[in-house]
Amino acid sequence: MTKPRTSFIAGALALMVLVSAPSWAPPITFNTALPVPKGTGIFRLQWKYLQSTDDSSSLDRELEVLAFPLVVGYGATRNLALFAIAPVLDKSLDVNTPVGRRTRSTSGLGDATLLARYTLYQRDRSGGTTRVSPFVGVEAPTGEDRAQDGLGRLPQPLQLGSGSWDFIAGTVATWQTLRWEVDTSLSYKLNGEANDFDFGDQARLDLSYQYRMRPRELGDGVPAFLYAVVESNLIWQDRNSESGLEDPSSGGLTWFLAPGLQYGSRRYIIEAAVQIPVVQDLNGAALENDFVTTLSGRVNF
Amino acid sequence: MFKRSLLSQILFLSLIALVVAPSAQAEIRSATVAVNGMSCPFCAFGIEKRLKKVEGVRSVDISTRQGTARLVAKDGESIAVDQIPAAVKKAGFTAGGIEVEVVGVITTDEQDRVVLRVIGADQTFLLTTFDTTKEEELRSLAVKGAAVRVQGPLHDHTDELSAIDPDKVEEIPA
Numbered sequence: 100m101t102k103p104r105t106s107f108i109a110g111a112l113a114l115m116v117l118v119s120a121p122s123w124a125p126p127i128t129f130n131t132a133l134p135v136p137k138g139t140g141i142f143r144l145q146w147k148y149l150q151s152t153d154d155s156s157s158l159d160r161e162l163e164v165l166a167f168p169l170v171v172g173y174g175a176t177r178n179l180a181l182f183a184i185a186p187v188l189d190k191s192l193d194v195n196t197p198v199g200r201r202t203r204s205t206s207g208l209g210d211a212t213l214l215a216r217y218t219l220y221q222r223d224r225s226g227g228t229t230r231v232s233p234f235v236g237v238e239a240p241t242g243e244d245r246a247q248d249g250l251g252r253l254p255q256p257l258q259l260g261s262g263s264w265d266f267i268a269g270t271v272a273t274w275q276t277l278r279w280e281v282d283t284s285l286s287y288k289l290n291g292e293a294n295d296f297d298f299g300d301q302a303r304l305d306l307s308y309q310y311r312m313r314p315r316e317l318g319d320g321v322p323a324f325l326y327a328v329v330e331s332n333l334i335w336q337d338r339n340s341e342s343g344l345e346d347p348s349s350g351g352l353t354w355f356l357a358p359g360l361q362y363g364s365r366r367y368i369i370e371a372a373v374q375i376p377v378v379q380d381l382n383g384a385a386l387e388n389d390f391v392t393t394l395s396g397r398v399n400f
Numbered sequence: 401m402f403k404r405s406l407l408s409q410i411l412f413l414s415l416i417a418l419v420v421a422p423s424a425q426a427e428i429r430s431a432t433v434a435v436n437g438m439s440c441p442f443c444a445f446g447i448e449k450r451l452k453k454v455e456g457v458r459s460v461d462i463s464t465r466q467g468t469a470r471l472v473a474k475d476g477e478s479i480a481v482d483q484i485p486a487a488v489k490k491a492g493f494t495a496g497g498i499e500v501e502v503v504g505v506i507t508t509d510e511q512d513r514v515v516l517r518v519i520g521a522d523q524t525f526l527l528t529t530f531d532t533t534k535e536e537e538l539r540s541l542a543v544k545g546a547a548v549r550v551q552g553p554l555h556d557h558t559d560e561l562s563a564i565d566p567d568k569v570e571e572i573p574a
Binding site for chain 2: 319
């Protein structure tokens with residue numbers, strides 16, 4: 100039973116990385132290359148709800164994850180932006196056990212992430228810009244990683260934290276005009292080992308397209324914009340390993356499409372998106388995701 | 401003789417200052433800068449925040465459509481236009497051309513160039529134009545040592561002075 104217990108939320112776990120992605124303006128589900136001005140900060144609060152219920156195995160697993168990632172960004176220099184992300188998580192799993200159906204749950208602070216993003220290429224023009232910004236980061240083991248319940252120690256993927264130091268590197272590019280914006284991001288996360296458990300590394304390719312719907316014609320001043328948003332998240336995760344043995348029911352490929360809306364003024368942004376899995380080519384009996392809903396707000400300060 | 405000349409110059413400039421002051425307390429009264437790269441309302445916040453830190457600025461009005469920020473001076477103060485490009489850069493964008501509205505005394509310098517000496521600030525701008533009619537108009541005002549309000553784009557001209565290509569020159573009546 101060890102393998103199913105450790106792998107049963109592997110697919111859902113990949114999404115927790117989405118939870119911790121900081122942003123400045125669009126997109127909603129990942130990072131952007133737009134600037135955080137020197138001496139200016141942003142605060143972002145998200146509400147994310149993930150559900151996985153379609154389990155054909157006898158375990159009949161039903162997973163719900165609520166996440167509240169708190170993000171603070173600060174412009175250290177004109178080109179260097181720093182982000183700190185602290186997710187508060189609430190995970191709940193209903194599963195059939197030999198002693199009947201049980202709910203296993205945990206909640207609290209997850210692993211915190213620190214990111215540094217540097218704008219390497221910038222080409223500004225009237226009403227538009229093109230930027231390319233590499234970023235590096237580290238995910239610290241701030242979340243509880245040895246929680247227990249009445250059935251014993253929670254499986255590692257259900258823990259709030261991984262217990263390991265993980266490293267992230269990538270590049271994000273942005274093309275923005277007054278009418279539309281395109282962002283794309285390529286990143287890799289190198290997961291460390293802790294508790295004799297090693298989460299599989301993760302690679303992802305994200306794409307976002309935003310189109311200004313309102314106002315149709317720009318007037319004077321700084322009118323608020325309403326964007327229609329479509330995002331794509333292609334996520335690959337390697338298999339987890341425990342005690343040096345690979346878990347055959349973990350990792351795989353997931354492709355999400357996420358329609359959304361975003362309303363932004365000069366001081367704040369509110370946004371919503373639903374990530375729908377179009378392709379879930381997961382290994383073994385890894386649990387697939389039904390959807391992920393995101394509500395988010397950002398404030399400049 | 402020298403003392404008398406100096407005294408008369410001081411008196412003359414003081415008189416000009418008194419005449420101009422009631423109608424033009426600030427000398428670089430406004431400046432409009434093109435902000436390249438500004439394409440969303442969320443971007444405007446950082447630009448506004450940085451530009452408000454430019455010396456002498458009372459308010460900043462941003463136009464997303466035009467891609468510009470207009471800075472208006474505090475009463476009795478002059479906008480430090482030389483700080484504007486750096487402020488835009490710190491906000492993460494690129495400053496384009498700057499248009500200014502300046503109040504000063506029009507005169508000629510030792511090289512017989514028409515210049516605008518900014519009242520209340522140690523600042524002088526060259527007034528340059530390719531329009532001969534406008535050039536004659538400027539020179540006639542310079543002969544009078546007139547107090548004027550000048551509007552036009554600012555550009556680098558020589559190592560020592562910035563220049564204004566005046567779109568509009570308005571004499572301030574004594």
